[in-house]
Amino acid sequence: MFKIAIISSDQFLRTLLSNSLGLVNARVTSYEGWSEELIGPLSHSNLLITLSSYPFLSGYDVVRRLRDAGGRPRIYVLSWLHDEQNVMSLLESGVDQYFTLPVSVPRLCGKIAAQINEWRNG
Amino acid sequence: MGEVAGIYALTLFVVSVLFAAVSIVHAQTHRRREQVRSSLERCYLSILNRRLLEGGATVCHFPLIERRSSRLTLARVVAHIGAVTYGYDRRVLSEVVRRYELDKLLLEQTRLSGGMRRVQWLHTLAQVECGERTYRRMIKRFTHSHNRYIALCVTLAALNHSPERCIAILAERERRLSPFDLAEVLMMLKRGLIPVAYQPLLRAEQANVRLLGLCIVRYFGVTEAEEEIVEAIATSDREVAEAALFTLCALRLRLERGEVQRAAERMSVGERRAWYRHLASEGYSAQAIAHVLPAEDRGRMHDYVEQAVASYKRLLTN
Numbered sequence: 001m002f003k004i005a006i007i008s009s010d011q012f013l014r015t016l017l018s019n020s021l022g023l024v025n026a027r028v029t030s031y032e033g034w035s036e037e038l039i040g041p042l043s044h045s046n047l048l049i050t051l052s053s054y055p056f057l058s059g060y061d062v063v064r065r066l067r068d069a070g071g072r073p074r075i076y077v078l079s080w081l082h083d084e085q086n087v088m089s090l091l092e093s094g095v096d097q098y099f100t101l102p103v104s105v106p107r108l109c110g111k112i113a114a115q116i117n118e119w120r121n122g
Numbered sequence: 123m124g125e126v127a128g129i130y131a132l133t134l135f136v137v138s139v140l141f142a143a144v145s146i147v148h149a150q151t152h153r154r155r156e157q158v159r160s161s162l163e164r165c166y167l168s169i170l171n172r173r174l175l176e177g178g179a180t181v182c183h184f185p186l187i188e189r190r191s192s193r194l195t196l197a198r199v200v201a202h203i204g205a206v207t208y209g210y211d212r213r214v215l216s217e218v219v220r221r222y223e224l225d226k227l228l229l230e231q232t233r234l235s236g237g238m239r240r241v242q243w244l245h246t247l248a249q250v251e252c253g254e255r256t257y258r259r260m261i262k263r264f265t266h267s268h269n270r271y272i273a274l275c276v277t278l279a280a281l282n283h284s285p286e287r288c289i290a291i292l293a294e295r296e297r298r299l300s301p302f303d304l305a306e307v308l309m310m311l312k313r314g315l316i317p318v319a320y321q322p323l324l325r326a327e328q329a330n331v332r333l334l335g336l337c338i339v340r341y342f343g344v345t346e347a348e349e350e351i352v353e354a355i356a357t358s359d360r361e362v363a364e365a366a367l368f369t370l371c372a373l374r375l376r377l378e379r380g381e382v383q384r385a386a387e388r389m390s391v392g393e394r395r396a397w398y399r400h401l402a403s404e405g406y407s408a409q410a411i412a413h414v415l416p417a418e419d420r421g422r423m424h425d426y427v428e429q430a431v432a433s434y435k436r437l438l439t440n
Binding site for chain 2: 011012013015016019020023082084100101102103104105106107109
């Protein structure tokens, strides 16, 4: 089954996304924040949705660590930051998609459903 | 003497034990209430979100909704969904507000609260679709408030209630829109609640309307509005002129213009330094803007550019 991990300290958004993605036939797990111990379990997910961009911009190099741990999950970042410099930095650091809040949940779900189909068809 | 001291000590001991017991009970009650509120919030969010995604009848049923606290939680959920999402059927949320009279309840709660709590409830009220009567009552009560946050909430509520009157509402507003206020209005615009046509905003006479227009242009990177921005730089209103100048830089447009040079000359030393820092952070090199810089400021601009590059916050693009 397609595995999605949601990482957000905002409980409301975490619940909103978990509920919405529960409808797209995927196993959704949610976490309150990033930590060193999470890298292992997260690397086995197919998709990471995070609402904090700081791990990618702080020099922590999350993407390399995830890949070192054996996984190659796609990474979506949802954030209130919208300036080009931040978005470019995130994309350069290995993030696959960037969404600014407020977000269209039906559109996000549609995108993820397409991702799941692609994954199923190899 | 010893007996009196003993009685005092015993009394103090009993009072402190009682105080500790009351504090523990209060903390436990507060924690339990928070847990119930959090569970209810998750439950209501789940019900509403499922209905919004799957469609169907607009009527939703919520557990324990007869309680006032539950309805307040529901109101917060409705407002929060509206704030962080767009593209949902707004009729479902309006129906929930109307059916459980959440607007009336929020206004009542606003009246009962004070300080920042009042502002929080009013902000929640501004994010839900108010009925006509509640809206009128809110405007009547809060429209002349001296509190800037309350004034902002009233503006947001008015924009939410009649988005087609957007320009008129902003024009009638006496207080200037701060960058924080503009960001709040911009969020409404991004959610599709108010129209994005920037040209009438930039050509308007009222400062608030022009400031919003400039904010939209900056946010969406509308380089086609170059002419209107340059016109705004030449205006006599210092705040609008400064916002226009910063917008021109944010869009990385050409600065070799008389208007820019005159605006730079009008600035105080502090304002000019802030502008140089902005220029450096936007990626302008000292050489690229040499003609608008007075000779004595070129060294300072070099320093800002060097600092911006050394901090890895900016690569030079121009």
